[in-house]
Amino acid sequence: MIFGAILAGGTGSRMGNYTLPKQFLPLGDMPIIIHVVEKFLVHPKIDCVVIGVNPEWHQYMLDLIEKYFPNQSNLLLVDGGTDRNSTIDHIICEIRKHSQNDDDIIVTHDAVRPFVTVKMISDNITLAKKYGICDTVIPATDTIVYSENHMYITDIPIRKNVYQGQTPQSFQIKLFEDVYHAMTKEELDTVTDACKMFMLKGHQVYLAEGHVSNIKITYADDYKSAQIMLGSMNGEKMS
Numbered sequence: 001m002i003f004g005a006i007l008a009g010g011t012g013s014r015m016g017n018y019t020l021p022k023q024f025l026p027l028g029d030m031p032i033i034i035h036v037v038e039k040f041l042v043h044p045k046i047d048c049v050v051i052g053v054n055p056e057w058h059q060y061m062l063d064l065i066e067k068y069f070p071n072q073s074n075l076l077l078v079d080g081g082t083d084r085n086s087t088i089d090h091i092i093c094e095i096r097k098h099s100q101n102d103d104d105i106i107v108t109h110d111a112v113r114p115f116v117t118v119k120m121i122s123d124n125i126t127l128a129k130k131y132g133i134c135d136t137v138i139p140a141t142d143t144i145v146y147s148e149n150h151m152y153i154t155d156i157p158i159r160k161n162v163y164q165g166q167t168p169q170s171f172q173i174k175l176f177e178d179v180y181h182a183m184t185k186e187e188l189d190t191v192t193d194a195c196k197m198f199m200l201k202g203h204q205v206y207l208a209e210g211h212v213s214n215i216k217i218t219y220a221d222d223y224k225s226a227q228i229m230l231g232s233m234n235g236e237k238m239s
Helices: 032-041 055-068 084-095 118-131 173-182 185-190 194-200 220-238
Strands: 002-008 048-053 075-079 105-110 133-139 163-172 206-209
Touching (some): 048 084, 084 173, 105 118, 105 173, 133 194, 163 173
Parallel strands (some): 133 206
């Protein structure tokens, strides 16, 4: 089976003066997270979608599900963990209640990337089935400057070899379980990205093609950009 996993455990502290976590802010006529969930629910290869949400916002998310996706049997809600990887682990624990197949695939995606496409999801599924792990990326267009001490440049990588990470990130579920539970507490405390966790344990992470439109709404300016993008897309559909 193929499971979509929507990671919605954040509280949006970097967004500024908003009373709701960023994933619940309106984008057009729906909250941001509903745009994301909808993309996964309509994908022909996704069998089930599981949302990992901050426990304090569990009931709020449940109310949204009942409003926008009533009687949707292939949509599950679980409490997220304390960080990204533990939220994925919570989601997989829920998945294991429904399927014990070690070949199952999980396609994880940020709840605040509403412009993910069918192609991105499909490419992730194909690569995860073939290689076990993949990460969605786009080529870096700016020169990347690296500083170990945040005071002066310690390296400038060759730009053609540098990519910007996005999501989805997709894995064979059994592989994630094996790697996650092999991590030490110290490693888990320092690794915020699931693909970095795989790399630490010696696995190759394959690249899926992303797109510049697949933005993550992190700051207030991102939110404004997303509103403009949605308006432009709606305008194209109307014309």
